[in-house]
Amino acid sequence: MKARVTIFYKEGVFDPQGNTVAESLRRLGFKTVQSARVGKVVDIELDSQHEKDTKAAVDKMCEKLLANPVIESFKTEIIGGA
Amino acid sequence: MKARVTIFYKEGVFDPQGNTVAESLRRLGFKTVQSARVGKVVDIELDSQHEKDTKAAVDKMCEKLLANPVIESFKTEIIGGA
Amino acid sequence: MRIPDSQPSTPDMAKSLGVTPDEYHHVCKKLERPPTFAELGIFSAMFSEHCSYKSSKPLLRRFPTTGKRVLQGPGENAGVLDIGNGWAVAFKMESHNHPSYIEPFQGAATGVGGIMRDVFTMGARPIANMNSLCFGSTDLEKTRSVVKGVVKGIGDYGNCVGVPTVAGQTLFHPCYNRNPLVNAFTLGLLKSDEIFRGFASGVGNLVVYVGSKTGRDGVHGASMASKEFSTEAEPDRPTVQVGDPFTEKLLLEATLEAMKAGLIIGIQDMGAAGLTSSSFEMAERAESGLEINLDNVPMRETGMSAFELMLSESQERMLLVCEPDKLEGLTKIFEKWELHSNVIGKVVEGHRVKIEKNGEVVVDLPVELVTVPPMASRPKVVPSDLKQRWFLDRNRLFTSSIEAKLDLVFTDINFASAQPIVHQYDSMVGNRTEGGTFDDAALLRLRDIPGSKSKLALTVDCNPRITWLAPREGGRRSVAEAAVNIAIMGGDPIGITDCLNFGSPENPEVMWQFEEAIEGISEACEALKIPVISGNVSFYNETDGVPIYPTPMIGMAGLVTDTQRVPKTSFASSEQDILLIGPAEGGLGGSVMTSLFFKRECGQPEDTDLNLLNRMLKFCERLRKTKFSYSIHDVSDGGLATAMLEMALHSAVPGIGFTAKIPQGADPDRFLFGETIPRVLVAIDPGHRTEIETLASQAGVGFTLIGETNESGEMKVLQGGLEVAKRPVAAIRTGWENRWKPCFE
């Protein structure tokens, strides 16, 4: 099974990278760009069958390692079957 | 409109972070983890209406700045309405 | 539900913001009204321990702070020392302990950012960073992730801004399990007549905000740093900020450019308690008044209240004062560096700060009421179990072999190569770093000063084990050890900064430790005739009521003027004599060996002989003026055994080995493992031995021939001609090189 975790800084936490990206895009002529946020995405290949259990395990992984809940929020989803 | 760009190292380009994440997860007891890949995700808020035009613009942004075709591959999608 | 900025506050609000009933009463009486909610926010930040020094200020007066080199002592963003030729150095050290536990990477990174701003605010270009780190037991998962994050945070920030991290100290002890220490030091270089200060002077001058926009992040950071941790603390909103080293670099260049162009009157970074502390402190120093309109503050989020704007700790922001006709030039420079700037107020008559938002005055306070908080009275008491701590069971020590004790010391977590940390730091950017990053002190050439051959030597040191057993000696010894390290690298100490990390000041035993440590630091500085020019106090380093070991970190600068050589601190070849300069034996109280043997720190540390220290510095000075080459290293943690082995482990000579002979009549434990300072090892070709011995005699320090180097690949200890211990260097090296690696996997 394949899971995807998407991690961003929480709303309200300053994202200097996103800031720089948005400014650069505008400088390049993409004037419609309002703002940008840069996050991390982690795709995990798991040897498991049950979608629900897998999602629960991946949520645990986020709490334990992949994200710091103090400043980051994350989303997990299953994106591929066994 | 809100667009999301997901960027990974191309197949064949070693992904050290993905490797480390997979190892750390296994060490933490998540034995079912086979492998992991770590990429970047950029969410862009745009002042635009047309989904198709917006997607085309974001694809251009990727070519011009957001991804380096020598080592990276990317995917763009529209994830939020105007 | 949100409280309006201008609403009068209540005692309950004060309590929930950490303002004590006495403090609140004092404020109401002076104001003849309750402060508004926004004003209360200001008091809560400025009366916090972190900003007010309410427990420590009277005790800090003990420090010697004057001297012929002192151009700026404590009281400014950083202290400044004259180094001759019209040039000066500004330096300071600061803690970022609590944030680094909650979010190790960002906590440590923003710590480095903050201290660099303190230094370039003075008009100095930062040229060197140091860091001193204390972590808990590496058996804990949490410790390993903290180590990894902290080191990466320090590295990423300094590397990106382009300031080399040239030295540091790393220590592991369970007392830091839930409260790691992250102390960051920055030194900058400036012309001695171009010092800038945090003065908001000149009625009619403009108050300008520059740097990142203000968000809600870190609202309450300053008060967080002044509260003990409890295990269940789960902050409901981010109290840790994200650092932006890129903006810091722009701010650094723009600020120095504007200073050079003569466009700035006074300047201060927005550190702890952000806009609040910078505005009130600048007005205080200049004895001026300010009017500020918060609507002009660049904001990252919508709907921010005055309370939030005044307390936000968004990073990479500065407040400065300029003359109105200089504004255009100033704005141009900031625009060039792609920075936001905005006029947010002006300097006015009187001595009050008045703050407006949405056309309403929400703060109107006399400056002194905010900057001169009521001092807290803190009782002190000698720890009741001190005498027990001092008991050291010599009889039990005798039952164990020398080999067993060597193994204890050589497998200690603190006996390790710092390479996994050091290689993550750019130690060379700036093109000034000489010598290795593993030497006793860092050496920097000053290529900026035309014609000057002077160099700077820098080190940070502290011995918390000793300080816990005998805080006065701990303070003394930290300074003494730093001085020896500087002298070894060819320098004369010129001044120190400190970072005093302690438990809760509400604990009388902690206050006793604090006062004693300050006394010890002061005695050592007086003996060395060097000043304390800046520093920082971090209290409340404890978890669930158990204080950390008192950790008064010392950052010392030295000046190298009389030599161009970069001394070697490792063995340069085989067949050299090894001389121990100083006493043949050292004290075992609080030593690494006895702490490991008894599984707790014990024994009464012996006092550092400060006269002997001065004579040792004299010896080092004479030694560096000789013509022949030598290797030199000081004896500290782990004693002579460790010091000799380190000289072998850092050596590039293949198969290097050595013997150590226990002198006749000497106590083997005290000889091999004693940690009294100063003791120094010198390795030289046998032909030069008598010259060294003569130098030592002339300087009035003892010496003993204790062994020689060889190519055996082994460490051998001899007593009365018999071999009493033998260990292969290669096997020890493997453990030593790999010990900290698991923290970085």
Next chain:
Amino acid sequence: MKAAVITFPGSNCDDDVVYTLREFAKFDVTTLWHQERPALGEFQLVVVPGGFSYGDYLRSGAVAALSPVMEKVKEYAGNGGLVLGICNGFQILCEARLLPGALAKNESSKFQCKDVYLKVEDTNTPWTNQMKPGEVVQYPIAHGDGRYVCEIDSKSLADVDGVLLTYCDAKGKNLPEANPNGSQLAIAGISNKARNVFGLMPHPERATDLRSQHGKKLWNSLLSHLNAKGGNA
């Protein structure tokens, strides 16, 4: 001899290079701000220095490669002008397509600062003519994204044009443990077809009058190349 050193927001080795070019190579050095679009014809050398342009945000060198001054640098390189990119400068030159390949995250995913050994692979260039084929020099590295990735899946150095320096051990062997970042084929520095554009991750300017002093060989190569051309590049 005139050299231009470009400063981008976030460059931090610009001053180090200026110092070295002035003190050691006696260049008349001008610094250029990235927003400028100056005529570069008067310079015999343009240096894109190390640092963290735009904080290395998004991808090292990516944003800086789009700066106005880079249009001029491309023009200058197209006319055969000498362009040197060090560390972040190398990354910028790759991102600007002035050099082939790309620089990915170090294999260790960590920043690495230490001295490394480099083997000289080609001496017939403006940058290496005072070095010997196979010679080993020692420069420091200091980077997090220094893993060179070729555009083609090359199995040997013979397939790749323009490689001037590779990571090696003290004896000149390209051992995996001597490759500090996992660069493909141990490539540490590469030039374009015409050899007038050169990028490398290690820092010769930090090894000129400090450390190994082997950086001198690079500057001497440059000077002898320029002198041979009579100073008009």
